[in-house]
Amino acid sequence: MTRVLEISPRHPYGATVTDDRHENGNSVASLVPTADAFIMGCALRAGYAWPFCKLQFHLGQAGKGVDFSQFDSVTFDMRYAGEAGRKIRLHMTNFEPEFSTVGDWNSQRYNSVEFDAPAQATFTIPVNVVRTADWWITAHDVPLEKTYTRLDNVTALEISTGSVPPGQSITIDVRSIEFRGKWISKTRLLTWLVGAWIGCGLLGLSLSLLHVRSSLSATNARLELLAAVNKALQLEARDLANQAHTDPLTGALNRQGLREVLMKRLHVAGHVDEEMAVVFMDLDHFKRINDQHGHDAGDEVLRRFAAVIRGEIRSSDKLVRWGGEEFLLLSPETDVPHAVSMLDKLRAALAKQEWPQGLRVTSSFGVTSLKPEEDIGAAIKRADGALYLAKANGRNRVEIA
Numbered sequence: 001m002t003r004v005l006e007i008s009p010r011h012p013y014g015a016t017v018t019d020d021r022h023e024n025g026n027s028v029a030s031l032v033p034t035a036d037a038f039i040m041g042c043a044l045r046a047g048y049a050w051p052f053c054k055l056q057f058h059l060g061q062a063g064k065g066v067d068f069s070q071f072d073s074v075t076f077d078m079r080y081a082g083e084a085g086r087k088i089r090l091h092m093t094n095f096e097p098e099f100s101t102v103g104d105w106n107s108q109r110y111n112s113v114e115f116d117a118p119a120q121a122t123f124t125i126p127v128n129v130v131r132t133a134d135w136w137i138t139a140h141d142v143p144l145e146k147t148y149t150r151l152d153n154v155t156a157l158e159i160s161t162g163s164v165p166p167g168q169s170i171t172i173d174v175r176s177i178e179f180r181g182k183w184i185s186k187t188r189l190l191t192w193l194v195g196a197w198i199g200c201g202l203l204g205l206s207l208s209l210l211h212v213r214s215s216l217s218a219t220n221a222r223l224e225l226l227a228a229v230n231k232a233l234q235l236e237a238r239d240l241a242n243q244a245h246t247d248p249l250t251g252a253l254n255r256q257g258l259r260e261v262l263m264k265r266l267h268v269a270g271h272v273d274e275e276m277a278v279v280f281m282d283l284d285h286f287k288r289i290n291d292q293h294g295h296d297a298g299d300e301v302l303r304r305f306a307a308v309i310r311g312e313i314r315s316s317d318k319l320v321r322w323g324g325e326e327f328l329l330l331s332p333e334t335d336v337p338h339a340v341s342m343l344d345k346l347r348a349a350l351a352k353q354e355w356p357q358g359l360r361v362t363s364s365f366g367v368t369s370l371k372p373e374e375d376i377g378a379a380i381k382r383a384d385g386a387l388y389l390a391k392a393n394g395r396n397r398v399e400i401a
């Protein structure tokens, strides 16, 4: 993760020396390159206003320098020997087309720092102590917002004598200069990590949402299934309830069904508060039908008999199979004369009905009126008495109790 740029005899970057003589000074710099070091000797002499000797490393051509902006620190392995003062300057010249022109060395941004040469050979300084030199800012009339240090296109690095008195010999022995930096800056790494974290969070959130949605739809599907099962069970329960109240052969109510109807229509005590016709009916000579044509024919006669009656009565009337070939008919809000005329119509319908094996089927009827508040049992008994009379009087007739 660490990037390194090393300047040393192994990576010499065209090391040269220069001095202030071209500024009309008198200092004289010399270079002795060895296998381990660049040894700059400097006879620092008065003459130029700021006498100097410097060791230069040529990192690149104008416009093709080295980007030092990602380096954080620079470690020197160098030895300084002088007679008065121990100052060193580090210069880094940055070519910027806005200010710099090829061939004019001083037109490059002059970034610089001066520091005391430490006693120990190896030491490190942060790169951000390097600043654009004030004289360069002034000389190039640089606007304030562009006075910052820029190191993205460094063409040369220089180790120079610093502000020390002239008239002395100085030796600077440079073994290596090593710049170090991170390939990924802390800020960028942090940005990436935060981005990745947010991305993972969003991904996790999306996955959770998907999971919640799929479990919701699974729950809905289960609820729908339960609703369907519930409906089927309700239908089945209704069928069972109907079966419990209905005679399977004729579809008429059975006695349990009658009880339910009475529970609904009558008071629990067995009284009604309205007039109702109660009819007891019994097929004539039904035993003979069974005996002569068989039990199945008898069943079919019973089925058709109930069907004919149901076809003639109102929906509010209730037909009950009392037992065997006996039926009870409850006709609410009907007085006896109306009940008799309804029964006459019924007898006519039975006469017109086609019966199995060309049979002729008739029925006898006993009718009575259940008065408000009267006990239903008493009325049934009365109707049964009237039926007995109808049988006795020759059958296929209606008798009133």
Ligand SMILES: Nc1nc2c(ncn2[C@@H]2O[C@H](COP(=O)(O)OP(=O)(O)OP(=O)(O)O)[C@@H](O)[C@H]2O)c(=O)[nH]1
Binding pocket: 249, 282, 283, 284, 285, 286, 287, 288, 290, 294, 295, 296, 297, 298, 299, 302, 323, 324, 325, 391, 395
């Ligand atoms: N096929 C069939 N016959 C039944 C059923 N329930 C009762 N029976 C028969 O119905 C007959 C009733 O005969 P009876 O009580 O003597 O009356 P009946 O022959 O109709 O004579 P009357 O009522 O006097 O006219 C008996 O033979 C019973 O076995 C049934 O569900 N199916």
